[in-house]
Amino acid sequence: MATIIKNGIVVSSGGQQKYDVKFVDQKIEQIDPVIQPTESDQVIDATGKYLLPGVIDDQVHFRTPGFEHKEDFEHATRACAKGGVTSFLEMPNTNPTTTTAERLDEKLELAQGRCLVNYGFYIGATPDNVAELQKVQRTPGIKIFIGSSTGNLLVDDQTALERIFAETDLPICAHCEDESTIRENQKAIGDSNNVADHSRVRDYRAAIVATKRAFELSHRYKHQFHLLHVSTADEIPLIAEAGDLISAEVCPHHLFFSIDDYERLGALVKMNPSIKTKADNEALWKALCDGTITVIATDHAPHTLEEKQQPYPDCPSGLPAVENSLALMLNQVNRGLCSIEQVVGWMCEAPAQVWHIANKGKIEIGYDADLVLVDMKLEHQVLNEQQQTKSRWSPWHGQQLQGRAVQTWVMGREVFRYENGFEQYAEQHLGEEIQFAR
Numbered sequence: 001m002a003t004i005i006k007n008g009i010v011v012s013s014g015g016q017q018k019y020d021v022k023f024v025d026q027k028i029e030q031i032d033p034v035i036q037p038t039e040s041d042q043v044i045d046a047t048g049k050y051l052l053p054g055v056i057d058d059q060v061h062f063r064t065p066g067f068e069h070k071e072d073f074e075h076a077t078r079a080c081a082k083g084g085v086t087s088f089l090e091m092p093n094t095n096p097t098t099t100t101a102e103r104l105d106e107k108l109e110l111a112q113g114r115c116l117v118n119y120g121f122y123i124g125a126t127p128d129n130v131a132e133l134q135k136v137q138r139t140p141g142i143k144i145f146i147g148s149s150t151g152n153l154l155v156d157d158q159t160a161l162e163r164i165f166a167e168t169d170l171p172i173c174a175h176c177e178d179e180s181t182i183r184e185n186q187k188a189i190g191d192s193n194n195v196a197d198h199s200r201v202r203d204y205r206a207a208i209v210a211t212k213r214a215f216e217l218s219h220r221y222k223h224q225f226h227l228l229h230v231s232t233a234d235e236i237p238l239i240a241e242a243g244d245l246i247s248a249e250v251c252p253h254h255l256f257f258s259i260d261d262y263e264r265l266g267a268l269v270k271m272n273p274s275i276k277t278k279a280d281n282e283a284l285w286k287a288l289c290d291g292t293i294t295v296i297a298t299d300h301a302p303h304t305l306e307e308k309q310q311p312y313p314d315c316p317s318g319l320p321a322v323e324n325s326l327a328l329m330l331n332q333v334n335r336g337l338c339s340i341e342q343v344v345g346w347m348c349e350a351p352a353q354v355w356h357i358a359n360k361g362k363i364e365i366g367y368d369a370d371l372v373l374v375d376m377k378l379e380h381q382v383l384n385e386q387q388q389t390k391s392r393w394s395p396w397h398g399q400q401l402q403g404r405a406v407q408t409w410v411m412g413r414e415v416f417r418y419e420n421g422f423e424q425y426a427e428q429h430l431g432e433e434i435q436f437a438r
């Protein structure tokens with residue numbers, strides 16, 4: 001069956017224009033100022049709304065297998081559908097970790113039939129799994145924890161890092177916080193129950209030392225590298241000079257939260273890399289707007305509220321964000337701080353480009369019908385009790401936003417609709433494995 005979305009404003013990073021968009025089965029077939037429907041076509045009236053490519057979130061932790069009490073594919077991908085996210089790339093710090101070809105295949109199998117949206121999974125690096133990293137194909141790339149975070153994945157030994165950059169071909173991304181610096185800081189600060197000390201333990205130096213180290217390896221081995229979740233102003237000049245092999249991303253929490261928020265939100269804003277100052281928020285926003293940082297991802301990392309309420313340092317790091325990231329950015333558009341075209345660039349086009357994702361990230365003929373219809377006028381409040389993530393909380397609880405996804409299609413199938421205050425989700429979990437065109 002064909003579907004025609006009529007009278008919507010179609011957005012790309014290059015501009016916006018009123019078009020009708022027709023998709024048949026999974027693919028976009030026609031984009032024209034006016035498309036005449038036949039009797040059998042399903043017609044959606046999008047007058048006054050914006051049609052965006054589905055968001056691709058290239059950094060999420062969906063906790064399956066092993067930590068399903070925090071999150072699972074069903075909850076997480078409902079959250080995605082609600083937030084306009086039609087594809088996700090998930091991290092390997094599950095239990096077991098995704099560090100062999102076999103484990104990767106197992107994860108892909110687990111996801112099949114349980115996701116409303118499209119899925120892909122990174123392979124995690126360990127100090128001695130280069131042979132596995134060389135073997136895998138069904139992955140966007142290799143994730144290295146150069147500093148430890150949730151779980152026990154860590155590669156900070158120089159020889160092991162050299163081997164990964166020298167002997168593998170897949171794109172590499174990394175969590176850049178220097179482990180030795182973290183340990184030194186920890187020792188200097190000593191025992192503490194003050195969650196704000198998290199930003200002193202994982203400070204600027206930790207971020208910058210690890211980022212420099214990764215960039216040097218990427219340059220020396222001419223290896224494509226993506227810097228995950230930049231948190232400091234100090235890393236921006238490095239990114240600006242890094243050249244074409246290197247890309248960088250920022251997360252909403254590093255744009256919108258600072259150390260001033262520990263007082264109000266406590267461990268809810270404890271994450272790795274840690275939050276920094278308001279000046280860092282501003283510098284990161286500027287770097288995003290001037291094109292130094294090209295990608296927005298969430299690092300959606302849910303933990304239960306009970307876990308988060310443990311005293312520091314036992315409270316785990318990470319927060320859920322996948323269902324609010326697009327709305328947070330659309331709110332920025334409404335505040336006049338960026339354009340909707342830029343949002344499409346950061347959240348749809350750039351991640352598809354960085355990860356070589358075939359046929360996604362744009363509204364073009366022949367591309368997959370992964371689409372999100374957005375109402376820029378709709379005001380709404382983020383509320384814990386309305387969150388779809390299994391952890392059922394958001395650090396943005398109580399915040400009023402303007403602009404949100406009202407309808408989401410994945411491979412031509414409607415997976416989410418918001419109408420008259422009610423949310424509807426598809427019952428079948430038909431999200432597909434993402435193909436990488438390397």
Ligand code: DOR
Pocket residue numbers: 061093149150175270271272273299301302317318319
């Ligand atoms: O805060 C974080 N939490 N940062 C990470 O890199 C990992 C994540 C998690 O898995 O909990």
